[in-house]
Amino acid sequence: MSISATGRLRGLLDDWIRRRGPVTPPLTLRYRQIYILPTGFGWLLGLLMSAMLIGSLNFNNNMGLLTTFLVAGLAVNSMLLAYRNLEGLAIRHCAARPVFAGQQLALRIDISDTSNRSRPGLKFIRPEGTGETATAAAHQASVRLTLPTARRGWMKLGRIRLETTHPLGLFRAWSWFWPERRFLVWPTPTSPAPPLPRDGGRQTGRLSKPRPDGEEFHSLRPWRVGDPLHRIAWKSSQRHQTLLSREFQQEQAEVIHLELARAPGADLERRISIVTAWVLQADAEGLKWVLDTGAERFGPERGQDHLHRCLRALAGFGQG
Amino acid sequence: MVKPVQAHPPAEAVAWTVLAFLAAALPHLLAMPGWLMLVILVLAIWRVGAAWQNWQPPPAWLRLGITLALLGLVVIFYGGLWGRRAATGLLCMMLAAKMMEMFRLRDLRLVASMCFFLIATQFLFSERLVYLAYLAGAFWVATAALLLIQRVDSAQPKPASASWTRSTLRPVTLLIVAAVPLALALFVTFPRLAQPLWGLPDEVMDGRTGLSDSMSPGSIANLYADESAAFRVEFDGPMPPPAERYWRGPVFWNFDGHTWSRSFFSTSPATVMPEAGTRSWDYRVQLEPHEQRWLFSLDYPVEYPRGARVTADYQMISRRAITTLTQYEVSSNPDFIDTPDLPQTLHNLATRLPDDRNPRTLALAAEWRERYPDDQQLIDAILRWFNEEAFFYSLETSPMGRNSVDEFLFDLRTGYCEHYASAFAVMMRAAGVPARIVTGYQGGWWSTTARYLLVRQSDAHAWVEVWLPEQGWTRVDPTAAVSPSRIREGSRVAIDQPRHLLDWDWVQDLRNRYDRVQHLWNNWVLGFDASRQRQFLGGLGLGEPGLMMIGLTMVLSAMLVVGLVALLLLRRPRARPRSQAERLWQQLLARLRRRGLACSPTETPLEFSQRVSHALPNQSGEFDRLTWLYCRLHYGTGQHQDLLPEFTRRVEAFKP
Structure with a gap:
């Protein structure tokens, strides 16, 4: 009961924040997006100030009053400065590389300054309110915020809070914003994974043992430390005035068929995990593979792009 | 079990917090018993050492034990926890105890913010101008400590290259300077209380010198070296001549052979109030706090402040002890006749003497009474005796024994005003003439430029009033008979003994000049109370402002x-041109903008130059050259600075 009540309150708050102005990057923080309240320490100083005020008034002590009012001036200025520390700050965009569920998502937030100010002591606080990271004064900077992930799929982040208590820790000015996009979380690969279903797949072409170096000439690429001497393309190197290595590729005759429906495993999530592990293994071994999720079919192909397409399909499987 | 090692705040933040505490506590420490001061210093130094050497905080039981011991020390040294000194001493002590557990940022913040409170409590003891420097200094250090703590809290990397001036001195000073306008505005307009919310403890503190409520030989001479101000007076209209500047303070009726003290009668209210006569002195007194309740006035107060009353011996008494600078206005009538008919009881009270003391004086008085039956003649005879015999006005007196007046009149013949007043009063009483002692101040230094009279503690004085039929109580000052210059020119002239090592004329002159500043400070800052505020705001055209209006x-x-x-803080800083070439280029662009050719922020100088060439074909060559020069100067590697004169000349000559 109470949870739903807090949930509803939270929803109301979110609606209110959204109504006040733009809340997804790119945005520039203005007074409509900046909130400010005293910190705990600010309240304490307020209490102290009241005591000083009443005492000085009662004893008709003008120097005491002057001290009190100086502290008041300090407090008011630190409120203005906390506000100023956020005002005019632009949040350009949020980005993150996909990670496997259970890993930390490294969210990169690009901020830039539109008004030539130093902005010390900014803090970004992730939606759960657990982790935070700070960035120093920067004309243009990107901030990394790590977020835990639990489930595969498209992750929609909640409000991120950007706050500052500059300059004296008396007032906390903050802004809320929602990242403009969803972030992909790949399924967790099972470990150890069952062996690749080489036999289960239909075979085309001839069987061949994979060889580390392959036989088929593929391309030339710049020489790297560790390349054996016999692979240096001396003639081409002389032409290009730089060392080039010949790269060979193993002829791939084997195509692996990975079908979500035929993977072992008690439930869908388990099967997805196993297939994910297979996909990764196939990619690591440089094999060609076909992924059939039942709804879509990818391949036969190999390489990074194919891998990412497959992982994305697996991550989003069943989520529409 | 191993406790996890706490991450201690960096030594710099700790050191600044401790420094802030010591700076705020400085005047309190100096007023403390030495042992307490030592304990506090040891704790503060321990904390700084702990920050440097990464010592762990002492265990909780030890901290509690030490804290209780410190509390006990305060109770023992101050005899309780009541009173301002004890309370601030306790505050200092508890903050010092906090040093032992000041290992988190929030503790550092607490201590740093308590410094502001500690600063404010100092002004309960003194609000003199010098403490403005203390306020500024201690306030600065406390703010700096808060700023450094905040830097640690928000994990700001310390700018490696920035100097101390840029990283600390400038931001802290700016923060405080920016706080001053609001502080001043609130200071002037915050409604003051006309009456306090709760009473103040009447306590004598710090052995503050000033007149006391009894007089014994030496008690006024002790004030001779004290050059601090007792009060300042501004006159509206005429001023009494120096010989009439007798500032009436406590009046003493009872004499035990050694000490004069007040009588029950002194506390009862006056039955006959003086009325305005032909002559009157109107003046405003600005009284320095002296922790007593009496106010000073010229004889005899006709109009006096509301918070005061006038006793039967016409002394003004405030309802509360004077613990802060107090201003009041008085109007005096010097011609009022005090008690033309003396009731018998008072007559007896004013002629009572201890029988077994000062036999030689009693005998002399009896002898002279026979020779001079008329009171006035008797008075004149005694004064003549003081004047003609070898009596000296001096600070050098020996301690007196049981028959102090005898010793003074017949053996020593050297004394300060209280000796003469006391001896004279005793002789009068022995002759059957009612007499009493009045203490207060006599004279004062008149500042011709600032037009106020400064009365110092060293102007403290004692004189006698005798009761004469028809004339009532009449002032007789035996000191005037011995040393007329004391009355005319003050004690400093009358006694050729230096008050202290630096008692030279130019030092005195400097002191007088400084007092003028202090007087202004008192007038405009310390004396700005409820009535002054009303007056000031009224002067701004607010009529007679009420509380609502002031609020x-x-x-x-x-x-x-x-x-x-x-507005000042939030205005957007414009990118300032960093070089002479850039400034000139900006001027050039401004001129072209007025011609309708604005350089867009995304345009490079060369692109802009092309556009200008199209728009102003006959000046394109000139502008191309300018652009070329600017690009060399601004984007070049610095070896083209010799082009600057040409660029300057061409920019000035260019008229689009």
């Missing part, structure tokens, strides 16, 4: 000031 003025002026400061 409204405060809110409006505070909003105005905060608005102005906010």
Whole structure:
């Protein structure tokens, strides 16, 4: 009961924040997006100030009053400065590389300054309110915020809070914003994974043992430390005035068929995990593979792009 | 079990917090018993050492034990926890105890913010001008400590290259300077209380010198070396001549052979109030706090402040002890006749003497009474005796025994005003003439430029009043008979003994000049009370402002000031041209903008130059050259600075 009540309150708050102005990057923080309240320490100083005020008034002590009012001036200025520390700050965009569920998502937030100010002591606080990271004064900077992930799929982040208590820790000015996009979380690969279903797949072409170096000439690429001497393309190197290595590729005759429906495993999530592990293994071994999720079919192909397409399909499987 | 090692705040933040505490506590420490001061210093130094050497905090039981012991020390040294000194001593002590557990940022913040409170408590003891420097200094250090703590809290990397001036001195000073306008606005407009919310403890503290409520030989001579101000007076209209500047303080009726003290009669209110006569002195007194309740006035107060009353012996008494600078206005009538008919009981009270003391004086008085039956003649005879015999006006007196007046009149013949007053009063009483002692101040230094009379503690004086039929109580000053210059020119002239090592004329002159500043400070800052505030705001055209009106003025002026400061703080800093070439280029662009050719922010100088060439074909060559020069100067590697004169000349000559 109470949870739903807090949930509803939270929803109301979110609606209110959204109504006040733009809340997804790119945005520039203005007074409509900046909130400010005293910190705990600010309240304490307020209490102290009241005591000083009443005492000085009662004893008709003008120097005491002057001290009190100086502290008041300090407090008011630190409120203005906390506000100023956020005002005019632009949040350009949020980005993150996909990670496997259970890993930390490294969210990169690009901020830039539109008004030539130093902005010390900014803090970004992730939606759960657990982790935070700070960035120093920067004309243009990107901030990394790590977020835990639990489930595969498209992750929609909640409000991120950007706050500052500059300059004296008396007032906390903050802004809320929602990242403009969803972030992909790949399924967790099972470990150890069952062996690749080489036999289960239909075979085309001839069987061949994979060889580390392959036989088929593929391309030339710049020489790297560790390349054996016999692979240096001396003639081409002389032409290009730089060392080039010949790269060979193993002829791939084997195509692996990975079908979500035929993977072992008690439930869908388990099967997805196993297939994910297979996909990764196939990619690591440089094999060609076909992924059939039942709804879509990818391949036969190999390489990074194919891998990412497959992982994305697996991550989003069943989520529409 | 191993405790996890706490991450201690960096030594720099700790050191600044401790420094802030010591700076705020400085005057308190100096007023403390030495042992307490030592304990506090040891704790503060321990904390700084702990920060450097990464010592762990002592265990909780030890901290509690030490804290209780410190509390005990305060109780023992101050005899309780009541009173301002004890309370501030306790505050200092508890903050020092906090040093032992000041290992988190929030503790550091607490201590740093308590420093502001500690600073404010110092002004309960003194609000003199010098403490403005203390306020500024201690306030600065406390703010700096808060700033450094905040830097640690928000994990700001310390700018490696920035100097101390840029990283600390400048931001802290700016923060405080920006706080001053609001502080001043609130100071002027915050409604003051006309009456306190609760009473103040009447306590004598710090052995503050000044007149006391009894007089014994030496008690006024002790004030001779004290050059601090007792009060300042501004006159509206005429001023009494020096010989009539007798500032009436406590009146003493009872004499035990050694000490004069007040009588029950001194506390009862006056039955006959003086009325305005032909002559009157109107003046405003600015009384330095002296922790007693009496106020000083010229004889005899006709109009006096509301919070005061006038006793039967016409002394003004405040309802509360004077613990802060107090201003009041008085109007005196010097021609009032005090008690033309003396009731018998008072007559007896004013002629009572201990029988077994000062036999030689009693005998002399009896002898002279026979020779001079008339009171006035008797008085004149005694004064003549003081004047003609070898009596000396001096500070050098020996301690007196049981028959102090005898010793003074017949053996020593050297004394300060209280000796003469006491001896004279005793002789009068022995002759059957009612007499009493009045203490107060006599004279004062008149500042011709600032037009006020400065009365110092060293002007403290004692004189006698005798009761004569028809004339009532009449002032007789035996000191005037011995040393007329004391009355005319003050004690400093009358006694050719230096008050202290630096008692030279130019030092005295410097002191007088400084007092003028202090007087202004008192007038405009310390004396700014409820009535002055009303007067001031009324002068701004607010009529006779009530509390609501003052409150409204405060809110409006505070909003105005905060608005102005906010405008200043929030205005967008414009990118300033960094070099002479850039400044000139900006001028050039401004001139072209007026011609309708604005350089867009995304345009490079060369692109812009092309556009200008199209728009102003006959000047394209000139502008191309200018652009070329600017690009060399601004984007070049610095070896083209010799082109600057040409660029300057061409920019000035260029008229689009």
